[in-house]
Amino acid sequence: MSRRRSTVCGSDRRADRSPRPGRGSARTESTTFLAVVLASVWAVCLLPGPAAAHTLDTQGFSEIAQQGDDVRYELVVDYAAFATVAGVGEPGDISTDDAERELKRDQDEAAEYLDRHLQVLVDGVVCDAVVEDTGVEQRFEQPYARVSVLFDCPGTGEYEVRYSVLVGDLDPGHGNVASYHLAGETGEFVFDAEHRELLVGEASLVRQVYRFAALGFHHILGGLDHVLFVVALLIGARGLREVLGVVTAFTLAHSATLVLAAIDVLTVPSSVVEPLIALSIAYVAAANALGRPGARYQLPVVFGFGLLHGMGFAGALQFSGDLDWSAVSSLVSFNVGIELGQALMVALLLPMFLFVRTFTWSRYVHFGATGVITTVGVVWFVERLVLA
Structure with a gap:
């Protein structure tokens, strides 16, 4: 009996000395999680406040x-x-x-x-x-x-x-x-x-179209709140089909209110729109962190938030007088520029997100990123509400 126990103990000790398959991956996950936390803290420290998001390039x-x-x-x-x-x-x-x-x-x-x-x-x-x-x-x-x-x-x-x-x-x-x-x-x-x-x-009409398209392109990429909202949508998407759905809903919604707000048919004070945009960022990111409760209502929710962002986009335009062909071409070109900027973000970020999901430590990245975006959205909401 004692020899058998000794043999068993000996085999256990040899097993302990041999590398376990999961130990390396666990160490990698811990290291990655620490890196994500540090990167998140660094990002929060560097992110500008809501006003600064629009003042670097006035x-x-x-x-x-x-x-x-x-x-x-x-x-x-x-x-x-x-x-x-x-x-x-x-x-x-x-x-x-x-x-x-x-x-x-x-x-x-x-x-x-x-x-x-x-x-x-x-x-x-x-x-x-x-x-x-x-x-x-x-x-x-x-x-x-x-x-x-x-x-x-x-x-x-x-x-x-x-x-x-x-x-x-x-x-x-x-x-x-x-x-x-x-x-x-x-x-x-x-x-x-x-x-x-x-x-x-x-x-020249061609030059005018190009200039306003460039303005829309730079506006969405330079507006950190809009960028974070798109990032929050992409982080939670389960595949290309879902991405196309939410992007289409967002595009249709913000295009509609962009046009209506730019021509003064729809007027909502920025003191109302800007805090709600910040809240939309926090909501989408928090929903992703919590496992996307109410996912079946995702498209209507994204569409509703898109209406808010469209009114935010319209803040970069100011048309006066009648809506003639020149104003229409400028407005359409500006919206096309926004869509091109949005498409660029999707094309660059979606493959990266899908690649990260192939690793076991992706849940840490997912939780860390959504946590940071949620925090930023909440902070912006409070600041914009107070400053309104």
Whole structure:
């Protein structure tokens, strides 16, 4: 008996000394899980807040309208950036009311800056300009300066607008969506670092389509909230068929509200839309982390959230006047750019997610990623609700 027990014990000890098949994989899982946790913490620390998601490459808006021999230019740009370059107020966070008081107090400094960076010419002659009014409004959850400039032009002729506000000295990624009514022509144009001059009469439909498609493409890829929502959808998808379903539902929904909001048929304050967009991110990510409860209602839920994101997309556009062929082509091109950016994200991320799922440690990555996205969504929701 003792020999048999000894033999059994001896065999057990030999078995203990031999490598177990699952030990290496367990060590790999532990290492990977630790890496995911560290990467998640790093990502949370680096992720910008809701306002910063829209301020690295600031977005501006312009309405340019001829009034007899005069041209009225309504300029709307990020207040903090404009105050920095124009020497308005003091640096640092500021409330909307304080920003408006500072802008009015330092209106001469603002006018001096615009004299150098915003010009309207008729037949090559620079029009005299005077700043008539200033104000501050909330866009993208932060103060935006609104400056009304009246250009006194010497008669009528070929109009040229030269724009280098922000893009010429502070923010190379700045873009300004302009709607213009000049010399009997109506259209849209995007000022940026490479396109600082608008010559009315030389606008090409092909160039306009390309510019607005590029604007939509960069808008969705530069908007971290929209990117995280798409990522949350892809993480929870079980296959290509499901991906096509949720992407189609999201596309149809945001395309509908983008059009309606851009042409002012549907108006919902950003103070309502932006917190709900953040909540949509948290909801989709949390549902994935919890095993997707209520999965059969997934498409209606995604469609509903897509309606919200479409109103968020429309914040990058500003059309005035009648919806003519120029505005329609710009709107369609902008939406096409959004879809191309969305398709690029799916094409790059989906194969990676499917590959990761072939490993046993993928559940750690899944839980870590959904946890981080849920946390970011909740934080943004609270911040946007408080700042609204």
